[in-house]
C-alpha cells in the first residue's frame with residue numbers, strides 16, 4: 001500500500017518536474033478551429049474552448065499546482081516550527097505573546113483571510129502563495145506548541161535535563177524530533193488542502209490567472225463552458241481529487257513508518273516489561 | 278452431564294494459541310496441557326511474554342481474535358467448540374476471572390454494590406436479593422462498612438480495596454473455577470499480603486478450584502498445590518509446590534528461583550539468567566531455553582526435549598534435568 | 608559524596624487542596640554506600656528522589672552534598688548539577704526512542720571537561736557499555752530493540768557518563784522480570800564496589816534493599832519512620848510499620864508461606880465465630 005501511494009506521488013512529482021519540458025509547443029497556442037473536440041487519440045482528454053490540448057495543459061499545470069503547494073506548506077511549516085520552538089524555550093512572556101498572536105490568526109476564517117490578502121497584494125500566483133503562507137503558520141505553531149509541551153513531560157526529557165544538557169540541546173535533540181510525527185501527517189494532508197485552496201483562489205480570480213495552467217485556473221476557465229465540453233472541467237477536477245487523496249494517504253502511512261515505536265509489531269521485545277506498580 | 282469424580286474439573290489438552298501475522302501464523306502458546314482437579318490450586322509461573330495470560334484467557338474463552346486450537350474441558354464439557362453466547366453462560370455460571378488491574382476492570386460509573394451484584398442480576402435473581410448478597414460478599418471479604426461502601430464508586434477505594442471488590446464480583450455467582458491473573462502484582466507489599474490471605478481463606482472455605490498466574494514465585498509458594506512453569510509459550514515443568522521449590526527439576530525453574538533476592542537469605546549471590554527470552558516466531562533450535570541454560574550441552578541445541586513424566590506429579594521437558602532425590606531413588 | 612537531608616518538607620498544592628508529600632524528612636546517606644529507601648505507594652519516595660536532584664524545589668529544610676547545597680544554576684546553559692544523577696523506574700519511557708544507545712551515552716560523555724576528542728568519546732562510550740555488561744557493538748542499536756533489563760543498564764551507563772558522585776535509582780527494577788532484575792542489581796552493586804559512588808536505591812521490594820543496601824530508611828506518609836543500618840532495621844525493627852512491612856513480604860519458601868496463610872485462616876475463623 002505504502003509503495004503504491006509513494007509511486008503515485010513520485011509520478012505526480014515527476015510530471016510536475018519534467019512536464020513543461022516534454023509538452024508540445026502547441027500547448028499554449030490557441031486554435032479556435034479545434035475548440036471542444038472530444039477525447040480522441042490525437043487529444044487524449046480532448047481540447048478546451050481555445051482548442052488547446054487538455055491533457056498537456058494538465059501536465060504543464062502540475063508544476064504550478066503541486067510545487068506551489070509544497071512551497072506554501074514548507075513556508076508556513078518553517079515559520080510555525082520556529083514560532084513554536086521560540087514559544088517553548090523563550091520563557092513565559094514570549095510564550096504568551098506568540099500564542100495570543102497565533103490565536104488571533106486562528107480566529108480568522110483562513111480561506112477568506114487568504115482571499116483578502118491575495119487581493120490586497122494584487123492577485124496572481126505569487127500573492128496567493130504569500131497569502132496562504134501567512135494564514136497557514138498559526139495552525140502549525142499552535143499544534144506543535146501543544147505537542148512540544150506534552151513531549152517535554154516525558155520521563156526521557158526529564159532524564160536529559162537531569163543529565164545537565166543545555167536547554168537548546170534538550171529541545172533540538174530530544175523534544176523536537178519526538179514531536180514532529182504529528183506534523184508530518186499534517187504536512188502531507190495539508191499539501192492536498194493547499195492545492196485545493198490555491199485552486200479556490202484561482203477560481204475566484206485572486207490566484208493564478210490564465211494563461212497559467214494552474215489546475216484551479218483550468219477549472220475556472222472550464223466552468224464558463226461546461227455545456228460544450230464536460231471533459232474540460234472533468235480532467236483538472238479529477239487531477240485535483242487524485243492528488244489531494246494521494247497526499248492524505250501518504251501522511252497516514254508516513255506516520256506509521258517514521259516512528260520506531262509504532263514500527264515494532266507483535267514480536268517486539270517488550271518482554272521483561274511489567275506494568276508499573 | 279454427570280461429572281465423574283475421577284475426571285479433573287479442568288482439563289486442557291494440547292492448547293495452542295497463534296496470532297495472525299504477515300509471515301503466517303505466529304505461535305504464542307504451543308501445545309500446553311494442564312489438569313486441575315476439583316478444589317485444587319494450580320499456579321502458572323514464567324517470565325513476561327511466556328504466554329501465561331494467553332492460557333488463562335483461552336480457558337475463559339476470551340481469545341476470540343487469535344487462533345486457538347486443542348481442547349479445554351470443564352467438568353468433561355468441551356469449551357472451545359462453544360459459541361460465544363454459550364461461552365458467556367459458562368463464564369456467568371462456572372468460571373470467574375480476577376485480573377491484575379482492578380481499576381481497568383471496574384466500571385467507574387457504576388456503584389461498587391451494583392457491580393458486585395451484576396452477575397446475579399444477569400442470572401435473573403431479584404434486585405433486592407442480589408444487592409443484599411453483594412453486601413454480604415463485600416463484608417465477607419473484609420471491606421469495612423460494606424453497606425455504605427456498596428453505594429460508593431470504585432475511585433473512592435484504594436487499590437487493595439478495589440481488588441477485594443473484584444474478588445467479590447468474581448465469587449458472588451459461586452463459580453467452580455477461579456482464574457486469577459496476577460491478582461496481587463500491582464499492589465503494595467502489605468496490601469498484596471492481605472489480598473493473598475483473603476484469596477486463600479475464601480478459596481479454602483468454598484473448596485474453590487483456582488488457577489493463579491504470576492511471575493512472582495514467592496506469591497504462590499504458600500498458596501498453590503502445584504506449579505507449572507512456562508517458557509516461550511510451552512509448559513516446560515510441573516511439580517508439587519514443595520518439591521518444585523526445594524528441588525526444581527528443570528534448570529529454568531531453578532534459574533528463576535536463583536534470581537530472586539531473598540529476605541531470609543540476604544547474603545546469597547543473585548544469579549541473573551543470561552540473555553532474554555526468545556520472541557515468538559524466532560525460537561532457537563532444539564530446547565527453546567538452551568541458549569540461556571547453564572546446563573546446556575550440544576544435544577540441547579539439536580533435539581527438542583520430549584515431555585517426561587517422572588512420577589505422578591513431576592513432568593518436565595529437559596535433556597539434563599536436576600532430578601529430585603525421591604525420583605532418583607525409585 | 609555524602610548526602611545529608613535535614614528537615615525537608617515538600618507540599619504539593621493544586622487549587623485549594625494541598626498535600627504534604629514530604630514531612631520534615633531527615634536522612635543521612637553516607638559516602639560510598641548504598642542507602643535503601645522503602646515504603647508503600649504514595650509515601651513520598653519519588654518526591655524525595657526528585658528533590659535530591661533538584662527537579663522539585665523543596666519548601667523547607669536543606670539538602671547538603673558533602674556539606675554544601677547543590678548548585679543547580681551553575682550556568683544558564685546547564686541547569687542541573689551533573690554530580691547527582693537519577694535513574695527512573697520505567698526503562699522504556701526514560702530513553703529517547705529516536706537516539707541510539709551510543710548517542711544517548713555520548714551526550715553525557717560530552718559534558719565531561721576532557722571530552723575534546725571524538726576518539727576519546729567513542730572509547731568512553733564503549734567502556735561505559737561494557738561496564739554495565741553490554742557490548743560495544745550495542746551502541747548502534749535503538750532503545751526499542753533492547754529488553755527492559757538492558758534498557759535499564761543503558762540508562763545507568765548514561766547516568767554514569769557524566770561521572771556523577773551520587774546515583775539515585777527510583778525503583779530501577781520494579782518494571783523488570785526477576786530474571787533480569789538480578790542483572791541490574793548486580794551492576795549497581797559492582798558500580799558501588801568499583802567506583803565508590805554513593806547510591807540511593809528506592810524500592811518497595813524489601814528483599815532487594817536487604818540484599819544491596821548497607822543502610823535503609825523506611826518512609827510512611829511522607830515521614831521517615833525508621834532508619835539505620837540494614838541489619839539492625841530488618842532484624843530488630845523498632846517501628847510497628849516496619850514490622851508489618853517485613854511480615855508481609857512473601858518469601859519463596861512454601862512451608863513458611865503456608866504457615867502465614869494458615870495463621871490468617873485461624874484468625875478469620877475466630878473472628879467469624881465470635
Ligand SMILES: Nc1ncnc2c1ncn2[C@@H]1O[C@H](COP(=O)(O)OP(=O)(O)OP(=O)(O)O)[C@@H](O)[C@H]1O
Nearest residue numbers: 266296305324325326327328329330331332492557
Ligand atoms: N492479541 C495478541 N496478538 C498477538 N500477540 C499477542 C497477543 N496477546 C499476546 N501476544 C503475545 O503473546 C506472548 C505471550 O503473551 P502473554 O500476555 O500471555 O504473556 P504473559 O506470560 O502473560 O506475560 P506478562 O507476565 O507480561 O503478563 C507475548 O509475546 C505477547 O506479545
Ligand SMILES: Nc1ncnc2c1ncn2[C@@H]1O[C@H](COP(=O)(O)OP(=O)(O)OP(=O)(O)O)[C@@H](O)[C@H]1O
Nearest residue numbers: 277619620626628647648649650651652653654655
Ligand atoms: N506533581 C505532583 N502534584 C501533586 N501531588 C503530587 C505530585 N507528585 C506527587 N504527588 C503526591 O505526593 C505523594 C507522594 O508521591 P510519590 O510519587 O513521592 O510517592 P512514592 O512513594 O514514590 O510512591 P510509588 O511507590 O507509588 O512510586 C502522593 O500522594 C502523590 O499523589
Ligand SMILES: [Mg+2]
Nearest residue numbers: 329330331458
Ligand atoms: Mg500476563
Ligand SMILES: [Mg+2]
Nearest residue numbers: 652653654777
Ligand atoms: Mg515512586
